[in-house]
């Protein structure tokens with residue numbers, strides 16, 4: 001059987017599991033896979049609580065297994081599938097996520113947030129080909145995750161557009177853990193989000209809907225807010241540090257509002273190699289699905305004359321302190337990035353619920369990082385414990401902010 005080959009005919013269809021199928025990355029993955037029905041069979045789809053959305057996807061894609069990992073009306077969901085004559089086996093509860101992974105060849109890890117860590121790690125431990133969208137797994141557990149993936153012989157392919165771009169710009173044919181001795185820097189591009197040019201005073205009053213209206217990408221609400229605060233880029237610096245095994249001092253962020261250059265690799269001879277394309281997640285998804293070959297993604301082709309201009313600037317850490325906090329967490333090491341991530345998830349959720357203002361997100365995270373000392377991050381238990389403690393501290397801080405505002 002030819003693994004990694006997208007055009008191997010019906011007998012060797014690769015079985016695809018999509019964790020977080022109802023989300024933005026999950027749906028884009030289904031779109032790409034559906035363009036190549038001879039190459040991919042949908043083995044499993046998972047969602048948290050969006051039962052109706054998951055059932056709709058089951059009716060269209062007919063997976064073997066579907067999982068609702070959150071608390072839902074199990075009986076109603078099963079009845080609906082049966083009424084529609086759908087043969088998909090529905091499983092419920094977060095322990096069932098491992099059943100979604102088991103029979104698959106390729107696992108798209110597209111659950112958002114810390115909830116994605118355990119299932120993504122189990123896919124890596126099972127030695128699967130893991131398409132990694134859930135950046136929080138590497139942020140929280142980078143060294144553990146990479147070590148387990150290596151031990152199990154899992155193939156990790158980055159889906160985050162920047163990391164997928166870096167992967168493509170690294171020496172051809174080498175793995176994500178390429179020899180980087182000839183690489184001088186990795187340059188991650190950042191759009192700067194919807195508030196790139198907004199004054200600090202105006203930032204205090206922005207609403208969740210304004211924060212989620214990204215100029216170039218349509219994404220889930222959590223990552224959209226992360227893009228607006230630039231924490232997304234901070235998480236991506238941490239993700240790149242572990243994925244490519246490169247010191248933080250060699251990872252730089254450059255603002256590029258058009259999101260046409262998805263990232264760059266600079267070599268010791270002064271050459272800089274970039275990956276370009278229209279901002280469409282189906283491009284990195286198709287790249288990773290077909291790797292090491294190429295296949296159509298459905299994305300429109302780049303018209304450079306129409307783009308006409310590409311702009312660049314240095315990031316402004318005064319207006320966007322979250323990027324600096326992420327570098328600080330990386331420098332502190334151990335569980336510090338897991339603490340940063342947990343505090344960020346709580347602060348973003350509080351902002352989305354209008355409990356705190358946009359400019360309070362960074363200070364809440366900074367407060368938590370100051371209160372909780374980083375410890376060892378060698379086991380999943382240690383990391384989840386740090387996540388737990390940081391969440392509690394962040395929730396207290398959110399309440400404090402609310403009381404102060406009242």
Ligand code: NAD
Nearest residue numbers: 020021022023024025047048111112115133134135219220
């Ligand atoms: P989304 O919010 O659109 O979808 C999230 C998916 O995860 C949904 O299917 C949801 O049901 C599931 N989910 C949510 N909470 C869960 C929980 N507690 N347990 C189990 N499942 C849960 O998110 P998205 O924008 O598709 O992002 C997914 C991941 O990919 C994130 O880690 C994000 O950082 C990363 N990513 C996304 C994009 C993008 O363009 N959207 C780009 C790069 C990286």
Ligand code: MG
Nearest residue numbers: 160161162236
């Ligand atoms: Mg990205």
